[in-house]
Amino acid sequence: MVTSERITGWIEPGADDWVYVPIDVPPGAREIEVAYTYDRPAVPPGVRGNSLDIGIFGPDDEFRGWSGGARDRFAINASEATPGYLPGPVWPGRWQVVLGPYTVSPQGISYELDITIHSGPDGESFRPRPAPARIPGRGHAWYRGDGHLHTIHSDGQRTLPELVADARQAGLDFVVSTEHNTSSAHLRWGHHATDDLLILNGEEVTTRTGHWPAWHLPAGKWIDWRHRADNPDDLRRFVDEVRGAGGLVVAAHPFSPCVGCSWEFGMERVDLVEVWNGPWTLDDEATVIAWDSLLRAGRWVPAVGNSDSHSRADRVGLPHNVVWSRGLSGDQLMAGFAQGRNWIAESAEVRLDFTATTGIRTVGIGQRLETDDPVTFEVRVEGAPDTHIRMLDQTGPQWGGYVHKDGGTASWTTRSRYSRWVRVEVRRNEPTQTTVDTMVALTNPIFLG
Structure with missing residues (x-):
């Protein structure tokens, strides 16, 4: 047996993040299908239009799936489910379709939900x-x-x-x-x-x-x-x-x-x-x-x-x-x-080695070197031709180097009294649509003291 229901509603501007629409599922249900549409009125430049997400919870607020705005329909049964949704029994009781008004036009959002419930025995259980x-x-x-x-x-x-x-x-x-x-x-x-x-x-x-x-x-x-x-x-x-x-x-x-x-x-x-x-x-x-x-x-x-x-x-x-x-x-x-x-x-292709050394002690990225003695930071970069190395500490860029087609190195010596940490950036002098250059590699710091 198949039962269908159409539910209509309206979401006003400034509505809550989540709008719940109850669905009563009878005993013996085998599959639940949900399809939805909503209006998308024209809006002037600078005004956001309508965008409405969707998902569903089973009885007792059991999560059963979410597709956001990526799909306009989904189905769930014991054997399979639409991607984003969890296969499993369609339990009797009150389910909740959850609508997420991502953006709402000044006119609000008018929506339609088409709910179809198929009754009958479950198929073979889904095996994770x-x-x-x-x-x-x-x-x-x-x-x-x-x-x-x-x-x-x-x-x-x-x-x-x-x-x-x-x-x-x-x-x-x-x-x-x-x-x-x-x-x-x-x-x-x-x-x-x-x-x-x-x-x-x-x-x-x-x-x-x-x-x-x-x-x-x-x-x-x-x-x-x-x-x-x-x-x-x-x-x-x-x-x-x-x-x-x-x-x-x-x-x-x-x-x-x-x-x-x-x-x-x-x-x-x-x-x-x-x-x-x-x-x-x-x-x-x-x-x-x-x-x-x-x-x-x-x-x-x-x-x-x-x-x-x-x-x-x-x-x-x-x-x-x-x-x-x-x-x-x-x-x-x-x-x-x-x-x-x-x-x-x-x-x-980008390979990088970054270390800090004092005497016989050497540490790497994310580590700390406790010493008052001079510390030499060394970085080696390969696979990033025509880029620039920058060593930075808490006061800004301190040293650098150029990476040729066969690689590049940079070495800089400091002390914990001057530098609390040192990190590395490798950049290409190639503008993007929004930046003056392009990042190629970036490290977490090595810490001193």
């Missing part, structure tokens, strides 16, 4: 197949990985196997699956896993006051995104949930100009900050400046960089992280990131 938790690595080594990626399970264009292929082509050792507000991809990565690419589970928790990728979640773990920066207790609770599961919290693209993308939560509770997101742009420059200001003030949040790839034209691994780890497992990689033992590269 997550990716392996570890793969063979190279022991203690630098590992390359992209921690911000999207597929058809949220608003990306790539399928799961396409993302795996592109990550391997980019020379990566690991990726973190970070779909917007859903864990659905976690349960399917095992079908596409290889023995040379570790796939970690994550979620880009997409709030209206900033986005924060949660890294290294247990397969199927979902983090609630229904919170705002004006209630810091909510963020604290969810951050504790991520850390309790062994993961880390990343402040994504803090100065991104898209609606709801800029970071309003502050840096007190995050583990990492994404200072470089996709091809180098003005908002990345702004983030590095803000991150550097925190460093100067004595507050270090380790920096990461990721592609945030959505479309097939977005290059996976531009940029990516190069993190020192004891091996290729989520726990080992998270330890390296938490310690700041990471630098960011434009591509796998």
Whole structure:
């Protein structure tokens, strides 16, 4: 038996972040289908039009899926579900379609929901197949990985196997699956896993006051995104949930100009900050400046960089992280990131070595050298011809060098009384549409004292 219902409604300007539409599902339901439309009236320049997201919760506020604005319909049954949604029994009781008015025109949003419920016996139960938790690595080594990626399970264009292929082509050792507000991809990565690419589970928790990728979640773990920066207790609770599961919290693209993308939560509770997101742009420059200001003030949040790839034209691994780890497992990689033992590269062709030495003691990125003696900082860069090395401390740029086609080096000696830390940038004198040059590599600091 099939039953259908059409629900209409209107959302006024200034509405709450989430609008819930109740759906009563009878016993014996096998599948629920939801389709929606909404009006998109013309608006004058400088006025935002309508954009309406969608997802669904089952009885008792059980999360069952989210597609944002990427789809206009979805279906759920015990055997399968639309990407972004979780297969499983269609329990009887009150479900809630959740609408997210991302932007609302002055006219408001008029919407229609078409609900179709199919009754009958369930099909074969869905069998989750997550990716392996570890793969063979190279022991203690630098590992390359992209921690911000999207597929058809949220608003990306790539399928799961396409993302795996592109990550391997980019020379990566690991990726973190970070779909917007859903864990659905976690349960399917095992079908596409290889023995040379570790796939970690994550979620880009997409709030209206900033986005924060949660890294290294247990397969199927979902983090609630229904919170705002004006209630810091909510963020604290969810951050504790991520850390309790062994993961880390990343402040994504803090100065991104898209609606709801800029970071309003502050840096007190995050583990990492994404200072470089996709091809180098003005908002990345702004983030590095803000991150550097925190460093100067004595507050270090380790920096990461990721592609945030959505479309097939977005290059996976531009940029990516190069993190020192004891091996290729989520726990080992998270330890390296938490310690700041990471630098960011434009591509796998870029190779960088950065150390600080006094006497017989040498330390690297993210480490501290406690000494009052002179300390020599040395950086070697390869695979980035016609670029410039910059060494910076808390007072600004201090030394540099040129990278030829066969590589380049720079060496500078200072003391802890002068420099609290030193970090490295490698830039190409190539303007983008919004910046005067292009970042090629960026390191976390080495600390003195």
